[in-house]
Amino acid sequence: MKPHELHVWAAELEHLADHLGRAGPDEVCCAGLTSRQCSLLRTLRRGQGERISNLAAAAGITPSAMTRVLEKLEARRLVRRVRSRSQDGRAAAVAITPEGRKVLGEIDRLLQHRMRRILGAIPPPLRPPVLATVRVLNQALSPAGCCRLNGEWPEISVCCSVLGGDRSAAAGRS
Numbered sequence: 001m002k003p004h005e006l007h008v009w010a011a012e013l014e015h016l017a018d019h020l021g022r023a024g025p026d027e028v029c030c031a032g033l034t035s036r037q038c039s040l041l042r043t044l045r046r047g048q049g050e051r052i053s054n055l056a057a058a059a060g061i062t063p064s065a066m067t068r069v070l071e072k073l074e075a076r077r078l079v080r081r082v083r084s085r086s087q088d089g090r091a092a093a094v095a096i097t098p099e100g101r102k103v104l105g106e107i108d109r110l111l112q113h114r115m116r117r118i119l120g121a122i123p124p125p126l127r128p129p130v131l132a133t134v135r136v137l138n139q140a141l142s143p144a145g146c147c148r149l150n151g152e153w154p155e156i157s158v159c160c161s162v163l164g165g166d167r168s169a170a171a172g173r174s
Contacts, residue, residue, distance in 0.1 A: 037073060042107065044096055055094065078096065078100035
């Protein structure tokens with residue numbers, strides 16, 4: 001890839017990160033939750049009853065970061081810790097409370113509204129190739145792909161194994 005092409009890609013990905021960063025507490029989340037808390041609450045729904053370390057891996061964060069977020073969700077009575085279904089019974093697991101399910105329903109409604117707005121702005125004939133491109137981008141950014149995002153907005157960096165190990169390139173805009 002030529003340096004100019006790399007610059008164009010970097011600029012567009014930074015612009016995309018800006019747009020995705022706007023899907024934060026004011027626009028998508030409710031009940032005063034941060035975008036990370038909303039995301040983890042949604043991850044919990046998919047892995048309810050799992051050990052905290054498994055949930056952290058699924059969310060792409062450390063177990064200690066997961067514990068800190070869970071403490072905040074627990075203080076709001078959106079989740080509760082329970083005994084794990086594992087054989088030794090010592091590992092902590094997490095369950096979503098009825099209030100947490102109610103908040104998840106509101107988050108889902110807000111996200112669906114946002115998706116309708118986004119799709120409404122994309123001409124119907126362009127939707128299939130755009131979706132295919134988003135899938136490729138998701139794969140490239142997934143833990144199994146070559147790249148991953150580190151940090152929290154606005155301090156995000158992209159680490160790419162293709163660029164030689166774990167070199168980082170800043171993704172935040174000035």
